[in-house]
Structures are given as structure tokens and as C-alpha cells.
Amino acid sequence: MLTELIEMIKDTFSPTIEVTGETALKTDLALDSFEIINLIGILEDKYKIDINVMDIVSLITVDDICNFIANKKDTSLER
Secondary structure (H helix, E strand, C coil), rough: CHHHHHHHHHHCCCCCCCCCCCECCCCCCCCCHHHHHHHHHHHHHHCCCCCCCCHHHCCEEHHHHHHHHHHHHHHHHCC
């Protein structure tokens, strides 16, 4: 999933830096609030999950997003 997420970020925001799991959304990619909200919307649509405002503040790096999505998918499978 990490590779897929990295490619999506590169395609959407065309960063000129190398994107890895350690890449921070705000500091490394310089995404502003609007771009982060856009990314959240893309993730919600693609992975059929809900991400609330309280969750967004904990999503600092690409790895954080990947782990969050994996946990959300695991939780939804348990229902």
C-alpha cells in the first residue's frame, strides 16, 4: 500500500523531491491546508473510509497515512 500511496501523492502534487514513508506532508512536501484536505478527500474516496478532523492532525508522514488506512480497513473488516 505504501508504494501505491507514494505514487498517488506524486501524481497528485507532482513533488520534485523523492517521496518515502518518512516524508512529512507539511514540511517536506510543503502541502498547505487546502492540499491536505484534498488529499484526505482522495483517500476517503479511494479506500472507502472516513477520516475525521481529529485524525487529520495525527497524519504527519506518508507512513502515518499508510498505517491509519490499514487500521481503518482492519476495523471495518471486524464489523
